Amino acid sequence: MKNPFTPRFAIQPPLLVGRDEILADFEEALEDYGAPANASLITGPRGSGKTVLLHRFEELARQKKWQVLQVSTRPGILDELVSTHLPELLNQLEKPRKKLKQAGVTAFGTGGNLGWEAPPAPAPSFRSLLFRAADLAEQQGGGLLLTLDEVQREAIADLRVITQEVQHAFRENKRLVFAAAGLPRAVSDLLNDNVLTFLRRSERFVLGPVDPEDVRQALQVPAQQQGKPFSQEALDLAVEGTRGYPYLIQSVGRYSWDFARQKPEIGFKEAELGVAKARRKVGQLVHEPALAALSDIDRSFLAAMAVDRGPSKVADLIERLSISPQYANTYRQRLMEQEMVFSPRRGYLDFTLPYLREYLQEHAAREQFEA
Numbered sequence: 001m002k003n004p005f006t007p008r009f010a011i012q013p014p015l016l017v018g019r020d021e022i023l024a025d026f027e028e029a030l031e032d033y034g035a036p037a038n039a040s041l042i043t044g045p046r047g048s049g050k051t052v053l054l055h056r057f058e059e060l061a062r063q064k065k066w067q068v069l070q071v072s073t074r075p076g077i078l079d080e081l082v083s084t085h086l087p088e089l090l091n092q093l094e095k096p097r098k099k100l101k102q103a104g105v106t107a108f109g110t111g112g113n114l115g116w117e118a119p120p121a122p123a124p125s126f127r128s129l130l131f132r133a134a135d136l137a138e139q140q141g142g143g144l145l146l147t148l149d150e151v152q153r154e155a156i157a158d159l160r161v162i163t164q165e166v167q168h169a170f171r172e173n174k175r176l177v178f179a180a181a182g183l184p185r186a187v188s189d190l191l192n193d194n195v196l197t198f199l200r201r202s203e204r205f206v207l208g209p210v211d212p213e214d215v216r217q218a219l220q221v222p223a224q225q226q227g228k229p230f231s232q233e234a235l236d237l238a239v240e241g242t243r244g245y246p247y248l249i250q251s252v253g254r255y256s257w258d259f260a261r262q263k264p265e266i267g268f269k270e271a272e273l274g275v276a277k278a279r280r281k282v283g284q285l286v287h288e289p290a291l292a293a294l295s296d297i298d299r300s301f302l303a304a305m306a307v308d309r310g311p312s313k314v315a316d317l318i319e320r321l322s323i324s325p326q327y328a329n330t331y332r333q334r335l336m337e338q339e340m341v342f343s344p345r346r347g348y349l350d351f352t353l354p355y356l357r358e359y360l361q362e363h364a365a366r367e368q369f370e371a
């Protein structure tokens with residue numbers, strides 16, 4: 001029996017849950033020029049399911065006979081689109097026509113070497129290639145979906161041109177749908193850029209935690225289908241253990257299943273071990289990189305929060321760190337913008353990432369122990 005769960009980034013889960021509304025909005029955009037999700041911006045922390053959601057968008061588009069141009073954003077991506085991705089797509093879209101043309105040429109007996117070289121054609125611009133691809137895609141009964149994953153500040157020059165031309169295509173009523181995804185920090189950087197105002201007007205989807213009922217399905221349906229269901233109490237524990245975080249759904253599922261390898265069902269004990277192992281892994285794969293992207297000061301603020309067992313009182317943090325209320329407010333805002341913390345109620349802060357508190361507690365404890 002094969003373990004159905006996929007705790008790997010960018011790998012499609014056995015059952016994608018909790019995204020029905022977003023997918024419905026996206027489908028509407030494929031059917032209607034004027035739908036708001038014609039330009040979508042997906043954001044959420046690492047492991048919240050941005051990439052697999054974009055993949056689902058692409059799948060839906062292909063099912064409706066749309067063409068898909070899918071890239072991961074990095075500096076130089078504009079050149080790559082112009083020199084490789086768009087020409088390849090155009091080539092494929094033009095194939096049926098080329099055949100016709102070539103047939104015509106043979107029939108009239110032209111061609112051959114005319115003894116002079118044609119002047120080099122001017123380099124085709126991103127706009128002309130994009131518009132042409134959208135036109136051809138529409139003629140073939142669909143449209144063009146352009147997805148950009150991992151948008152980031154480093155590629156801002158490319159993104160400015162790309163989004164400007166997408167906007168232009170919208171104005172010209174081209175059959176184009178645009179969807180981008182990125183980490184909260186990267187996206188908030190981009191939204192502050194003067195040229196990227198287009199993104200500010202796009203439909204924003206923030207990938208938060210998935211409802212417990214959906215998590216239940218995401219765990220139990222694949223497990224059952226593969227012939228090793230969770231017992232009721234194991235399922236309750238596993239659902240709770242994921243905290244609704246998509247990466248943990250797969251990870252808890254995976255390890256619970258592994259611990260129950262020799263058994264006909266996943267019991268309480270195996271789920272307990274599975275959750276514990278998933279928690280350790282999420283530290284390496286999510287917390288470490290998220291913390292590494294922060295400044296020392298932001299990290300020390302989070303460490304001060306981790307002293308508390310539940311949401312931290314801002315007033316306590318001010319005292320703990322010996323900082324001014326204004327300073328605390330700056331931290332608070334910056335960390336909220338990066339979606340590391342949120343305010344569950346006035347005057348309080350809590351962690352956004354599941355188990356980050358525990359991770360910081362263990363980490364600090366280890367550091368103290370080693371010192």
Ligand SMILES: Nc1ncnc2c1ncn2[C@@H]1O[C@H](COP(=O)(O)OP(=O)(O)O)[C@@H](O)[C@H]1O
Nearest residue numbers: 008009010013017047048049050051052246247
């Ligand atoms: N809606 C979902 N339901 C179940 N599993 C999901 C869902 N979204 C993502 N996952 C799983 O979570 C993990 C992280 O997804 P990914 O798209 O790579 O996250 P991101 O791009 O936000 O870092 C993958 O293992 C994926 O299969």
Ligand SMILES: [Mg+2]
Nearest residue numbers: 009010050051
């Ligand atoms: Mg991703």
